[in-house]
Amino acid sequence: MERKQIDGDRPWQSYNTVYTNAKAGMEGVDKEKVQRIVYEMSKGSKYFENEERKEAIIREKIEKMRARCMQLTATDLSQYQKVADKRILELEGTRDLSRIWLHVDMDAFYAAVETLSNPLLEGKPMAVGSMSMISTANYEARKYGVRAAMPGFIARRLCPELIFVPTDFKKYNYYSDLARKVFRRYDPNFLAASLDEAYLDITEVCKDRGLTSEQIAMDLRTSIYEETGLTCSAGVAANRLLAKVCSDINKPNGQFILPNDRRAIVTFVSSLPIRKIGGIGKVTEHILKDGLGINTCEEMLQKGGHLCALFSISSADFFLSVGLGLGSTDTPQVRLRKSISNERTFAATAEEKLIFQKLADLAEMLSMDMEKEGLSGRTLTLKLKTASFEVRTRAVTLQQYICSSSDILQHASKLLKAELPISLRLIGLRISHFNEDGAIAGSDPAQTPITRFITSGDATRKNMGDCCTSSPDPNVHSFMDESEIDVFINGTETHHQDSSHPRVGNNLSNMDDRNCTSSNDVEKSEKFKNLSSNVSTDQVYFQD
Structure with missing residues (x-):
């Protein structure tokens, strides 16, 4: 009764929002104060209603998972634990400690x-963006709880002295190019994850220069500062997944080196909160925490049997790999590109002239991106987020391949006109079904976003506010993020037209929340039973 009374007095404590997640520079923030202000200023808004709807969906998923847990017998769990133990051994056998990866x-x-x-x-506390939405905030502003993807009016309430500066992507691209010139000195084939971050394989440069990874990281950071006047942080580890985690530890203007040693890696990962891992977002975090009591990466291994019983095979593999601290170590040279997209977030508007202007801008940028890659495609997808945060997707498959901005705009306009009148806060365009001659991505590393994490999560940071986000690969979830996918699965309307064949299905049907897709599939259970045959019932231990 006392607990209920506390929750009743402080309803914001149960209001889960991305704005209260820890970010570099926010370590000392009064989380409850931020949560209360966000709650009070959001309550009654369309955003608030949408967040409550998504929370209800998450709670439903968690309750279903708990119900399935209750149905598992001791024999079931023993069988699935055998599967998990065998899979852990197999995954451990893939560990590669031969490469040194740096995330900057x-x-x-x-x-x-x-x-x-x-x-x-x-x-001075400053944010890039406007009163409607901000793209990022400096470290002075983060001390007040101000962060990226936060409405500016809430940020101003948290920090009354906050200064707003409009976005200038021409300027950001200029400094990004300067930084990338430095990256190439250390790894000509570096992988650009966004304008402001990249992955470098520094194995060879360490050997060639006779320097340690720590010295190379320091040298690179010094060079970037000398060339750009900007500071950066770096993380070094045996794979890209861990390198990214490490780069966040000593931010800003710092670095962290995780030795290429199995014992050191397992120790490092054991206490790591699951949300620190790329590919585990708010939805997955809540399902794992509230549904299975998994808070750290080590607990994923401890509850491997439950993960194998309740999740798809690929998702269970991902979770177990995270628990072992495994990640991609190879450098993808050539990959098959399946789609290319960009989207723009802006203050909600119903003004048709403005909406169509933003659509034209997107068509122009998408056409330029396709021209750089020598691509043309015949399936065009339009993504819309309404003022009430409803996400809609509309697609058309054409008889001919297109790549010009005029063709893209012509067909996108038809899809958009069918939705009018409408008030929007986001528009996105995507082209897929490429011609075979243009299916291979370009070789310029500056144009090659990373797509081969062990997780299929988004490696490209989203730029909120009136700005654009490019995502040239369907495995990168920037065209439909985790929360939107939940809405999509639970009834967001999607429509697909095909002018060449009436039976072509919806090409977005495979866009699911891959890291938290629960499964009761009988076929999957049979596969697990087959996998578990001849597996020892002994607990798995590793010798260092």
Whole structure:
């Protein structure tokens, strides 16, 4: 009764929002204060209603998972634990400690560039964006709980002295190019994850220069500062997944080196919160925490039997790999590109002239991206997010391949007109079903986003506010994020037209929340039973 009374007095404590998640520079923030202000300023809004609807969906998923857990007998769990133990051994056998990966992340990039352009902003809380939405905030603003993807009016309430600076992507691209010139000195085939971060394989440069990975990281960070005037943080590890985690540890303007040693890796990962892992978002985190009591990566191994019983094979493999600290170590040279897309977030508007202008801008940018890659496609998908946060997708498959901005705009406009009148806060365009001659991505590493994490999660940071996000691969979830996927699965309307064949299915049907898709599939259970045959019932241990 006392607990219920506390929750009744403080309803914001049960209001889960991305705005209260820890981000570099927010370690000392009063989380409850931020949660209360976000709750009070959001309550009654369309955003609030949408968040409550998504929370209800998550709670339903968790309850279903708990119900399935209750149905598992001791024999069932023993059988699935055998499967997990065998799979852990197999995954451990794939561990590669021969490469050294460095993840570099520019510190509060947009804000830092603006401060470099206007030194008067130095030391003052500042956010890039507007009162409707901000793209990023500097470290002075983060001390108040202000962060990226937060509405500006909420940020101003948290920090009354907050200064807003409009986005300037021409400027950000310029400084990004300067940083990438430095990256190439250490790894000509570096993988760009976004404008402000990249992955470098520094194995060879360490050998060639006779330097340790720590020295190379320091040298690279110094070179970037000398060339750009901007600071960055770096993480070094045996694979890309861990390198990214490490780069966040000593932000800003710091570095962290995780030795290429199995014992060190397992120790490091054991206490790591699951949300620190790329590919585990808010939805997956809540399902694992509230449904199975999994808070750390080590607990994924401890509850491997439950994971194998309740999740798809690929998802269970991902979770077990995370628990072992495994990640991709190879450098993808050539990959098959399946789609290319971009989207723009802006203040909600129903003004048709403005909406069509933004659509034209997207068509132009998408056409330019396709031209760089030598691509043309025949399936065009339009993504819309309404003022009430409803997500709609509309697609058309054409008889001919297109790549020009005029063709893209012509067909996208037809899809959009069918939805009018409408008030929107986001528009996205995607082209897929490429011609075979243009199916291979270009060789310029600066144009090659990373797509081969062990997780299929998004490696490209989203730029909120009135800005664009490019995602040239369907495995990168920037065209439909985790929360939107939940809405999509649970009834968001999707429509697909095919002018060449009436029976072609919806090409978005495979866009699911891959890291938290539960499964009761009988066929999957049979596969697990087959896998578990001849597996020892002994608990798996490893010798160092």
